Amino acid sequence: MAKKSPQKTTGPKPRYSREKIVELAVDLADAQGIEAVSLRAVASSLGTGPASLYRYVKSYDQLTELMVDRISAEYDFDACTGSAIEQLVNIAHQGRGIMRRHPWVPLIVLQKQVMTHNSMAYLERGLLALADTELSAAVKLHTIAMLNSLTAAFALNDQKQDEQQEASAVNEALQTGAYPQLLRTLSELKQPLDRDDAFEQGIRTYLHGIGVGVGKY
Amino acid sequence: MAKKSPQKTTGPKPRYSREKIVELAVDLADAQGIEAVSLRAVASSLGTGPASLYRYVKSYDQLTELMVDRISAEYDFDACTGSAIEQLVNIAHQGRGIMRRHPWVPLIVLQKQVMTHNSMAYLERGLLALADTELSAAVKLHTIAMLNSLTAAFALNDQKQDEQQEASAVNEALQTGAYPQLLRTLSELKQPLDRDDAFEQGIRTYLHGIGVGVGKY
DNA sequence: GTTAATTGCGAACAGTGTTCGCGTTTAACT
DNA sequence: AGTTAAACGCGAACACTGTTCGCAATTAAC
DSSP states (O other): OOSSOSOOOSSOOOSSOHHHHHHHHHHHHHHHOGGGOOHHHHHHTTTSOGGGGGGTOSOHHHHHHHHHHHHHTTOOGGGOOSSHHHHHHHHHHHHHHHHHHOTTHHHHHHHSOOOSHHHHHHHHHHHHHTTTSOOOHHHHHHHHHHHHHHHHHHHHHHHHHHTOOOOHHHHHHHHTTSOHHHHHHHHHOOSOOOHHHHHHHHHHHHHHHHTTTTTOO | OOSSOSOOOSSOOOSSOHHHHHHHHHHHHHHHOGGGOOHHHHHHTTTSOHHHHTTTOSOHHHHHHHHHHHHHTTOOGGGOOSSHHHHHHHHHHHHHHHHHHSTTHHHHHHHSOOOSHHHHHHHHHHHHHTTTSOOOHHHHHHHHHHHHHHHHHHHHHHHHHHTOOOOHHHHHHHHTTSOHHHHHHHHHOOSOOOHHHHHHHHHHHHHHHHTTTTTOO
């Protein structure tokens, strides 16, 4: 029942480690954005060249998956109590926090099916919350997948909101009168919308619509 | 009231055109994926080098935005009738079809705020559908943005579903007993879920939850 | 005919992920 | 103790990428 050692026989002791590499990559991504995470940058922050990393990581793509897996450890699933909906909302809320701390996460989880331990634990915990519902297996899986995707999509919209630059070309186009509704709506804008509320309400009603809330507790 | 000509005075006539470039780029992306769309590839399918494209396009990023703008012309907004929800569901349904034909679209719209003509027309049409509701301006804008994001997120999940590879490492992990819910749910899977229905229902209940359906018609 | 603006684009630059091959280290097996 | 074989470290190179520069060619206006 050894953990993982087909043979740990010969060869020099590894000078680095997968964990350390992923940690440095995450730090780099948090500090300077995911586009700053190149194998060269990670390797050089480790004091070596890019080729060395391939002893610990199969490809750049795998590195990004491992990065997602690492931050997925930040979930605290013990804190999820209450009804099925309440548990899932809690998970989503935590996810939102995580994606705020690590803005590069949403794009990765949206495009790749990450199947590493912590990501599977996320799935597992979501399914546990749905265990007592009447939903079919297929719907359960779909629900958890969408929970994660929704959180990510929302996080990306937050980012777009923050870095929104009003290009003068857009303003010109608005003045042509081609977009009356848009022009009017923009002029009616007063306060900028509580995005935390909108998120929680969006998640809650989405889950309710799927039928998570039928046999509530 | 000339359209756009500060001066169209001197110089040789352009040999190519922005439209043709974007068209070729879209064709390439449809046929071989967005990763096959490099400036070199587009240029060479045009019979020239990459530097030539910069007379028509500011950057690779702008090219991708123009690509999205081009496929956004495939929306038929005249076909949207009925209540506010019904109109938005129709738009979302069209978006789903578009993103199925052009699988590279979701990732771009999720990460960039595309503000070109056809994309603004999408926004405009969505706001028109919401014009008679009691929603605040901020909520209206947020609703249309989420409509687009939801469609894209769903499309990406479809893609993941299709190209899902069962890595043997994952199966091993399942057999360890660390993920009982996941194991059980996967074994209970019978039919694979009608994703078209799930999409439409998801959109519909999401919109309803926001309050689009209150003053229905 | 001169001038000035615009286009086409080869060449080069700085960057990327990835592979190869060789030297070195280590442990196991004679 | 000597041999063998597996694992590690990593410089060098490869095939790409987006982007910039500079200059020749073209065109229209003065």
